[in-house]
Amino acid sequence: MSAAVPSTGLGHQLKIATATMHRRVERTAFMAGLLRGQVDRRRYAGLLHNLQALYAALEDALTRHAATPGVAPVVMPELFRGRALVADLQALAGDSSWTHAPLARATRQYVERLQELSAAKPSLLVAHAYVRYLGDLNGGQALRRVVARSLGLAGSTGTLFYDFGDSATQQRLVQRFRAGLETVAAQLKDTHALTDEALSAFERHEQLFEELAAA
Numbered sequence: 001m002s003a004a005v006p007s008t009g010l011g012h013q014l015k016i017a018t019a020t021m022h023r024r025v026e027r028t029a030f031m032a033g034l035l036r037g038q039v040d041r042r043r044y045a046g047l048l049h050n051l052q053a054l055y056a057a058l059e060d061a062l063t064r065h066a067a068t069p070g071v072a073p074v075v076m077p078e079l080f081r082g083r084a085l086v087a088d089l090q091a092l093a094g095d096s097s098w099t100h101a102p103l104a105r106a107t108r109q110y111v112e113r114l115q116e117l118s119a120a121k122p123s124l125l126v127a128h129a130y131v132r133y134l135g136d137l138n139g140g141q142a143l144r145r146v147v148a149r150s151l152g153l154a155g156s157t158g159t160l161f162y163d164f165g166d167s168a169t170q171q172r173l174v175q176r177f178r179a180g181l182e183t184v185a186a187q188l189k190d191t192h193a194l195t196d197e198a199l200s201a202f203e204r205h206e207q208l209f210e211e212l213a214a215a
């Protein structure tokens with residue numbers, strides 16, 4: 001699904017600033033392979049395991065800052081993916097053995113960064129919410145069909161991660177998130193730190209995908 005993006009404002013700035021990095025991440029061997037349906041359960045569960053750790057840290061931090069000015073407008077628990085990721089992992093692995101698998105180095109560093117921001121610079125968490133949730137609500141929807149087909153998954157089994165409700169609901173969530181970004185922007189003097197943090201979030205994903213491709 002793709003929603004119209006306003007041509008001004010923080011949402012627009014983030015999109016423009018990260019467009020090149022988005023293309024790079026999309027073209028990593030891991031993501032390109034996933035899109036072509038070249039993934040097996042073990043590799044896909046490996047991705048979800050790392051995302052689960054990332055989202056646990058992100059959503060802990062966002063929950064902690066649900067009333068913090070400059071963060072609160074983008075804290076939308078209906079977007080949270082933590083529970084869906086655990087359910088998908090259980091469905092794919094059939095048990096909870098995945099919880100013992102080691103995390104990629106990029107994920108451990110990503111989690112540390114999120115914890116650092118939560119403690120010292122919560123306003124930059126907005127960049128990470130942007131990169132993950134708008135990504136899931138956009139390109140994630142194309143991935144859902146490919147993943148279900150290549151892993152032979154029926155219904156929402158194993159693909160709850162991509163499930164935000166019907167397309168009208170998704171559209172509403174995108175609009176609310178974008179409106180939240182603009183409320184945040186109205187409280188900021190300078191948005192550069194946010195666009196830099198969003199770029200570094202994409203770089204962290206690129207590193208993660210490189211590690212997962214080599215695993």
Ligand code: HEM
Pocket residue numbers: 001002003005011014015022025026031032035130131132134135136138139140142201202205
């Ligand atoms: C094969 C993988 C991917 C595909 C096919 C894909 C595709 C897309 C598409 C079609 C859009 C909508 C663009 C538009 O409305 O102009 C989009 C937006 C987005 N994607 Fe991806 N994407 C992929 C991976 C990722 C990843 C891994 C991330 C995060 C690390 C990500 C983050 C985003 C973000 C933040 C947006 C919103 C951009 C904006 O409108 O501000 N994407 N993606």
